[in-house]
Amino acid sequence: MKIIKTASAGTLESSDILVTVQPADILKLELESPVLAQYGEQIEETVRTVLTDLGVKAGLITLQDQGALDCTIRARLETAVRRGAEQEV
Amino acid sequence: MKDKVLPSITEALRLTGVKDGMTLSFHHHLRNGDYVLNLVLAAAQKLGLKDLTINASAIFDCHLPLLDLIRDGTVTGLECNYCGALVGKALSSGLLAKPVIFRSHGGRLADLARGSARIDVAFVAAPTADSRGNISGKYGRSACGSLGYAFSDVQNADRVVAVPENLVSYPLTDFSFSETEVDYVVAVERIGDPAGIVSGTTRVTRDPIGLLMADMAAEVIKASGLLLDGFSFQTGAGGASLAVAYAVEKIMLAEGIHGSFASGGITGKLVEMLNKGCFESLLDVQCFDLEAVRSLRENPAHREISASQYASPLAAGAVVDSLDTVILGATEIDPDFNVNVHTNSQGLIMGGSGGHSDTAAGARLAIIIAPLMRARLPLIVDRVQTISTPGRTVDLLVTQYGIAVNPLRAELSARLRDAGLKVMPIEELKHLAEKICGVPKTLKNENRVIAEVLYRDGTVIDTIRQVN
Numbered sequence: 001m002k003i004i005k006t007a008s009a010g011t012l013e014s015s016d017i018l019v020t021v022q023p024a025d026i027l028k029l030e031l032e033s034p035v036l037a038q039y040g041e042q043i044e045e046t047v048r049t050v051l052t053d054l055g056v057k058a059g060l061i062t063l064q065d066q067g068a069l070d071c072t073i074r075a076r077l078e079t080a081v082r083r084g085a086e087q088e089v
Numbered sequence: 090m091k092d093k094v095l096p097s098i099t100e101a102l103r104l105t106g107v108k109d110g111m112t113l114s115f116h117h118h119l120r121n122g123d124y125v126l127n128l129v130l131a132a133a134q135k136l137g138l139k140d141l142t143i144n145a146s147a148i149f150d151c152h153l154p155l156l157d158l159i160r161d162g163t164v165t166g167l168e169c170n171y172c173g174a175l176v177g178k179a180l181s182s183g184l185l186a187k188p189v190i191f192r193s194h195g196g197r198l199a200d201l202a203r204g205s206a207r208i209d210v211a212f213v214a215a216p217t218a219d220s221r222g223n224i225s226g227k228y229g230r231s232a233c234g235s236l237g238y239a240f241s242d243v244q245n246a247d248r249v250v251a252v253p254e255n256l257v258s259y260p261l262t263d264f265s266f267s268e269t270e271v272d273y274v275v276a277v278e279r280i281g282d283p284a285g286i287v288s289g290t291t292r293v294t295r296d297p298i299g300l301l302m303a304d305m306a307a308e309v310i311k312a313s314g315l316l317l318d319g320f321s322f323q324t325g326a327g328g329a330s331l332a333v334a335y336a337v338e339k340i341m342l343a344e345g346i347h348g349s350f351a352s353g354g355i356t357g358k359l360v361e362m363l364n365k366g367c368f369e370s371l372l373d374v375q376c377f378d379l380e381a382v383r384s385l386r387e388n389p390a391h392r393e394i395s396a397s398q399y400a401s402p403l404a405a406g407a408v409v410d411s412l413d414t415v416i417l418g419a420t421e422i423d424p425d426f427n428v429n430v431h432t433n434s435q436g437l438i439m440g441g442s443g444g445h446s447d448t449a450a451g452a453r454l455a456i457i458i459a460p461l462m463r464a465r466l467p468l469i470v471d472r473v474q475t476i477s478t479p480g481r482t483v484d485l486l487v488t489q490y491g492i493a494v495n496p497l498r499a500e501l502s503a504r505l506r507d508a509g510l511k512v513m514p515i516e517e518l519k520h521l522a523e524k525i526c527g528v529p530k531t532l533k534n535e536n537r538v539i540a541e542v543l544y545r546d547g548t549v550i551d552t553i554r555q556v557n
Contacts, residue, residue, distance in 0.1 A: 015464045035465050037435065038529035067464020070527060 003059035007083035010068075010076035017068035019076045021084040022060040027051070033065035046070055050077045059084070093274045094220050098132040098252070101212075101275050105248040107133065110140045111209040112166070114246060116239035117147035118214065118226060118375060121173070122285025125214035125252050127154045128277065134163045142166030144208055146197065146238040146396070147441070150175040151285060159184050168206060170194050170441050177438030181539060183555040189438075189540040191431065191553075194238065194374075195400030195407065195447035196545040201245040202403050205547055211246035213239050213271075214280045218253035222271025223264035226376075226393075227386040229255030231279070233286050234376025234385045235355070236265045240395035243270045254280040265393060288378045291326050291356045293335055298460055298489045303332030305510070306416060306458050306487045311340055312508035313454050313501060315413045320348035322368075323448055324416035326356050326377040329458050333416045334358045341367045352399065352408045353415075353444060355391070360384040363391065372408050374399040374444075400447035402545045409444070409451030417445055419459045419486075421473040424515050426480030426495045428457060429473035431542060434466050436474055436534055436556045446478040447545055454484050454501075461488040467522035469515060471531060475542060476551040486515060493518050 008020040029047060033040065043065060050073075051061070061077070068076070082088050095101050107113070113133075115126045126145065131154070133141060141164050148155070150173035158164045168190040172180065180189055192200060200206035213236075216229040226236040231254050243249050243266045256276040294300065306329075310316050322337065324330045335358065341348065342365065351359045352372040357380030363371050371391040376382045384391045397404045409415075420440070421429040428449075433439045449455040459468050468488065484501060485494045493515035494502035505512050523529075540553035 035434065035529070037532055039465060039527060041530070042527050067466065069465060069525065 001054045001056050001081060001085040001087060003056065003081065003084040004086060005084055007080055009079035009083065012064060012066055014066050015068055015072070016066050017073050017076050018064040019080040020062040021080045024058055024060040027056070027058050029061050029063065031063045031065065033067070035065070035067050043073060046073050047077060050074050051081070054078065054081050056081055093222055093272065095273050095275050098129055098275055099136060101250045101273050102132055102136055102138070104273060105210045105250060107138060107210055109138055112142040112144050112207060114208040114211040114242045115143065115145040116213065116236065116242060117145060117149065118233040118236055118238060119231065119281040119286045121149040121151045122282040123149065123151055123214060124279055124281045125212060126152055129212045130155065130158050130163065134158055134161070139163060140165045142168065144168040144206060146194065147171035147443070148176050149173045152176055156184065168192065170197055171443045172438050172441055174439040181437045181556045183537060183539050185539065188538055191441050191540055191542045193400070193442040193446045193545045194396050194444045195402050195409070196543055196547065198241045198397045198401040199403040199545060200543070200547055201241055203547060208242060208246040210248045210250060211242035212250050212252055213243060215251045215253040216280065217255040217257055217261065218251045218274060219257050219259040219261040220274060221259050221268035222251045222274050223261040223268050224251050224253070224266050224271065225261060225264050227263065227382065231281050231283050231286055232382050234382035235373045235393040237374030237394055237399060238396045240266065241397055248272045250275060252277055252280060254278070287376060287382060290380065291331060291358065291378045293332050293358070294328050296328070299329035300332055301489050302329045302458050302460070302487050303336045305492065306333045306456055307336035307340055308508070308510060309456060309485065309487060309492060309505060310337060310414050310454065312505050312510055314504060315454055316340065316346060318347050320346060321411060321413045322348060322351045323353040323412055323452070325418065326354055327418070330416050330418060331356060331358060333458065334362065338362050338365070338367055352412060353448065355381040357381055360391065372399070400444050407451065409448050412448060412452040414454045414456065415448040415452040416456050416458055417449060419457045419468065421470050422457060422459070422468060422486055423470055423473045423480070424519065426483040426486070426515070427473045427476045428478040428483060429475045430477045431475040432553060436532060436554065438540065438553060442477045446482065449478045449482040450545065455482060456485055456487060457483055458487045461490050461518060461522045462526050465526045467519065467526050467529065469519035469522060475553055477542060479544070479550065488518060490521055491518055
């Protein structure tokens with residue numbers, strides 16, 4: 001999937017995550033989270049898995065986490081990517 | 090007769106002989122609306138005083154100006170029972186060279202009695218006082234009700250300065266402390282912001298998880314066998330704690346149970362329970378809202394008590410030792426039931442024991458109530474970052490997923506199971522949270538110690554380290 005426009009999904013409510021995707025030449029993640037110390041690596045691993053599964057090879061992925069569970073991160077990220085690729089289902 | 094009324098705080102600092110290195114004390118009844126600590130320290134700074142230690146029953150975020158006074162060396166020591174999150178964050182960054190001394194409410198009084206803490210001059214914020222230093226918290230625009238935490242300061246300090254907002258003609262008869270203990274009186278225009286001193290009304294949570302846990306806690310109290318005529322109870326003003334009062338009230342009214350007393354910080358809800366006959370009396374060390382202030386002023390069954398009577402482990406008698414049930418919170422708890430209320434998930438100072446460890450030690454049934462996770466962070470960790478209250482004094486944990494009873498209380502566990510409550514090992518609750526949240530990485534911190542937590546017996550129960 002190719003990100004062709006800026007798109008986002010999620011909110012800044014506690015336990016949610018706001019994911020914004022933008023077109024870019026390379027793949028770059030920007031993650032901020034109140035649980036970075038405890039879960040930073042796990043969040044990054046989840047994000048990379050979702051992006052690989054969706055075939056995203058490039059884009060600026062901004063993740064403003066508010067302590068979201070793994071399932072929430074997956075759902076918000078996939079939605080943002082699909083919106084950015086204009087492939088909503 | 091010596092005239093006690095002085096024109097300024099500066100004059101009071103001079104006449105009480107405050108010198109570099111001395112300890113000044115403050116009470117926290119004006120909570121997050123207090124102006125007096127900032128006023129006194131600004132005057133001390135102008136006089137060029139250095140190396141002062143502040144012994145305050147609690148520090149709130151309204152005391153942020155304190156940080157500048159630490160930076161310029163006016164203040165080099167801090168002792169308190171609780172510290173707000175903004176000030177706490179700065180202290181966690183290592184602002185003070187000397188470790189902050191955290192005590193419990195009871196421990197502070199015990200250390201003053203033992204002489205391991207001392208106060209040179211106490212500045213007592215006074216909603217109302219007369220020109221000879223009779224003081225009351227019940228009257229005036231900035232009325233805060235009980236002045237429980239200030240009794241020990243007045244009794245133990247070498248010199249006492251009353252700082253009233255509402256100066257009335259002598260004698261103020263309905264006083265909490267009398268002129269016998271007060272050296273000087275400095276009237277100021279405002280001692281605080283009433284909006285930060287007490288809430289208009291304390292509202293119960295609408296969070297369904299909080300309400301569910303509150304109902305579970307009330308069921309636990311009922312099943313414990315303690316909820317009989319003569320029952321005594323303490324709970325907080327926040328979140329699920331206050332909701333427990335509603336849930337307990339419902340059972341008490343339905344079953345016609347007449348309790349003995351409720352104690353600690355008093356809310357309008359506990360006043361309502363008193364008036365409905367759930368309790369014979371309220372023993373009030375601190376008022377949380379205007380309804381509590383009004384009741385304390387008007388109802389003789391609602392009685393102000395000193396912090397010593399509330400919680401001192403050295404007093405010949407303390408209310409916490411007569412307490413049946415206390416409801417307490419936690420930021421973290423571990424499988425040994427040790428509880429942290431000092432630091433947050435990043436290890437930053439954001440609170441303190443207050444009466445947590447005192448009531449846990451005294452009450453027959455000490456219940457911790459907290460959600461199994463907050464955002465993604467599990468409540469139950471391998472080892473709490475800071476031990477505020479030792480696990481041997483904690484009887485059980487209520488979460489929205491189930492109840493864990495301290496293995497030291499096997500008989501209690503059996504009672505709850507017999508009542509059909511969802512009791513499970515604390516390890517099982519921990520595992521459940523980790524299944525939902527993932528296993529958090531344990532933080533290692535080997536930085537400098539920036540705070541010591543003293544237990545109510547005066548021993549160091551834990552230390553808090555700098556967070557970069």
